[in-house]
Amino acid sequence: MGDERPESVCPDPVGELPRAIPAYGTDADRARILADIFRVVAIDLETRGLHPHASVDAAVGAIIVHVGGESFIFREFPDWWTDLLEDATIKKVLTNAKFDLTWMIDASLSGACGGGLTHARNIQDCMLKAQLVHDYRTYGGARKAGRFDLWRGNDLKSLLAEFLTVDIGKTIDHAVTDWTGPWTAEMVEYMLEDIAYLEPLNDALDRELLEQGQERAAAIEMDVVFGAAWMTYNGIAIDQDTWKVNHKSWWEMSEHLEWHLKKVFPTVLNFNSVQQLMAAMPDVLGAPVANLRKATLKQLAPGFPQLQLLLDYKHYRKMTTSWGATYLKKFVCEICGRLHPDWRQIGTETSRFSCANPNLQQIPRADWFRAMFVAAPGMKLASLDYSAIEVVGAAIYAKDKKLLEACATGNPHGATAAMTMGLSYEDWQALDRPTRERTRQSAKIVNFGLLFAGGVESLVKQARDMFDTILTYDEAKAMFDDFFKTFSGLKKTKNWAYRAMEQTGRVEVRNAVGFRRYLDGHDRKPTSWLNTWIQSSAGYGLKSSFGYLREASLLPFLCLQVHDELVFEFPEEDADALMEEAKACLIRGMKDVLGARAPVVVEAKVATVWLK
Numbered sequence: 001m002g003d004e005r006p007e008s009v010c011p012d013p014v015g016e017l018p019r020a021i022p023a024y025g026t027d028a029d030r031a032r033i034l035a036d037i038f039r040v041v042a043i044d045l046e047t048r049g050l051h052p053h054a055s056v057d058a059a060v061g062a063i064i065v066h067v068g069g070e071s072f073i074f075r076e077f078p079d080w081w082t083d084l085l086e087d088a089t090i091k092k093v094l095t096n097a098k099f100d101l102t103w104m105i106d107a108s109l110s111g112a113c114g115g116g117l118t119h120a121r122n123i124q125d126c127m128l129k130a131q132l133v134h135d136y137r138t139y140g141g142a143r144k145a146g147r148f149d150l151w152r153g154n155d156l157k158s159l160l161a162e163f164l165t166v167d168i169g170k171t172i173d174h175a176v177t178d179w180t181g182p183w184t185a186e187m188v189e190y191m192l193e194d195i196a197y198l199e200p201l202n203d204a205l206d207r208e209l210l211e212q213g214q215e216r217a218a219a220i221e222m223d224v225v226f227g228a229a230w231m232t233y234n235g236i237a238i239d240q241d242t243w244k245v246n247h248k249s250w251w252e253m254s255e256h257l258e259w260h261l262k263k264v265f266p267t268v269l270n271f272n273s274v275q276q277l278m279a280a281m282p283d284v285l286g287a288p289v290a291n292l293r294k295a296t297l298k299q300l301a302p303g304f305p306q307l308q309l310l311l312d313y314k315h316y317r318k319m320t321t322s323w324g325a326t327y328l329k330k331f332v333c334e335i336c337g338r339l340h341p342d343w344r345q346i347g348t349e350t351s352r353f354s355c356a357n358p359n360l361q362q363i364p365r366a367d368w369f370r371a372m373f374v375a376a377p378g379m380k381l382a383s384l385d386y387s388a389i390e391v392v393g394a395a396i397y398a399k400d401k402k403l404l405e406a407c408a409t410g411n412p413h414g415a416t417a418a419m420t421m422g423l424s425y426e427d428w429q430a431l432d433r434p435t436r437e438r439t440r441q442s443a444k445i446v447n448f449g450l451l452f453a454g455g456v457e458s459l460v461k462q463a464r465d466m467f468d469t470i471l472t473y474d475e476a477k478a479m480f481d482d483f484f485k486t487f488s489g490l491k492k493t494k495n496w497a498y499r500a501m502e503q504t505g506r507v508e509v510r511n512a513v514g515f516r517r518y519l520d521g522h523d524r525k526p527t528s529w530l531n532t533w534i535q536s537s538a539g540y541g542l543k544s545s546f547g548y549l550r551e552a553s554l555l556p557f558l559c560l561q562v563h564d565e566l567v568f569e570f571p572e573e574d575a576d577a578l579m580e581e582a583k584a585c586l587i588r589g590m591k592d593v594l595g596a597r598a599p600v601v602v603e604a605k606v607a608t609v610w611l612k
Helices: 028-038 081-086 097-109 126-133 139-145 156-164 185-192 195-212 215-234 240-264 274-285 294-303 305-322 325-331 389-398 401-408 412-420 425-429 433-450 456-467 473-486 488-500 526-551 572-594
Strands: 040-048 059-067 070-074 091-094 123-125 236-238 342-344 354-356 379-386 507-510 516-519 558-562 565-571 602-607
Touching: 028 040, 028 059, 028 070, 040 097, 040 185, 040 195, 059 185, 059 195, 070 185, 081 097, 091 097, 091 195, 097 123, 097 215, 123 126, 123 215, 126 156, 126 195, 126 215, 156 195, 185 195, 195 215, 215 342, 215 526, 215 558, 240 305, 240 325, 274 305, 294 305, 294 456, 379 526, 379 572, 389 401, 389 412, 389 488, 389 526, 389 572, 401 412, 401 488, 412 425, 412 433, 412 473, 425 433, 433 456, 433 473, 456 473, 473 488, 488 526, 507 526, 516 526, 526 572, 565 572, 572 602
Parallel strands: 040 091, 091 123
Antiparallel strands: 040 059, 059 070, 342 354, 379 565, 379 602, 507 516, 558 565
């Protein structure tokens, strides 16, 4: 190489470049040589569109690379690009890597990059690392805690100022900037302004993570990014014809119920008006109601059919407005006819995924609704869901031997029912089916209602809101007492969580992989303490599986992540075998976090539609 330096070149220049603009090269071979020598590459993309399917002319306009102290800009991906991404010995530093990887996936499928991209290793995302380093992962989390003063932005400009005391302009109007056309001097300066800082920024974040003891959590997150990009790119198909038929029936039912409501509430002109409905209640029911919240109406509905009618109306009206024709028009991709949600890898304060545009984590759980999500011709959807993993996590955290025994049966809710009844699991299985189903449902309510330090009143609310089951206070009190009498380890852990809240100031809590969360303001309560360890640890168990899924070449089939479930779209002829491979990866990932002896069960189903 000698003393050769890259020539400063501006492809398709417009005017003369100012001298202040750093030199950059366009020699892809040189960039690759430097990558092999220095083993660290900073990467950024500029694109036309926010997603490869955003429009018919969506495209990558510039690939910016910094390696070995030199910057390069390419119009197209070099043919060695896939090899670079797959090389685990070369560190690739980006910020908001999911975005860039989604475009790289699209380019590889069209034959660019040097072939199909099935493995991306050693991806380092500065944005995700910063979310872990900062006291609050999301703006909403800081707002909920009432700690706006501790909110720190995770955009590149903010991070460079915070960790490197570097102030960059980093402003350009993307709405009118076409990166696929000629590059102006301003555009070149924008592309090169921060690329050289990515490596030192990543190093600074790594030091912070190590000092905070969050390096393991960060390593897991880095292995997830590629899977998040595939989920974003793949999306999922829906049966639009059936969806439209259902929408019509929801609308007709809501109109029918509104007709009946007008007979029952003759003074109400607008059934979306809380004020009008509250004013009408004394005349219709003979007494006022405290409020019109769903939980209140469900509690009163058994004694007042008028309120059940109102609940049914609200249900169908919500289905019509939330999941109707507007939903299809807004979210179905015009290019491929699929939904492409925006997956936020660290989307909550417990570091679990969140989803938006559309939020597929909040769809109705009914089987018939899920059946509208379908596989493409020649493909099948495989749903893999951890069974009662939060119960398993709680048992491990509390070191509760009896609850661990219940989880080891593979039917923790049934085993919990047996233990609280004073029966062996075998004797409980010998009971008649109606008794088993009734007691198992009760145990399920208690397991999910009391794991996070809830009390008797919260158990009543949980039963009503989640399971459509009405419990009296006395019934809930008896279930509460039986549960904690049986599972003494959980009771001790609950008491520990309450004592932790007695300390002054904000409270620090860690999960199984060292992930750190501060509890303050509204979140400073025992339920948040237990929720952080149990749910966050389970979330990292699922995320830990992504590394195994990558090495098994299964991430290119990933479509959805919903709570404790992953959904894949596999070729029909290989679906069963691939599902079993994915199942093994999920079990292995969760055991890495909860422990090798954790009784992890994954329920797996494969069909042409999304099965619950």
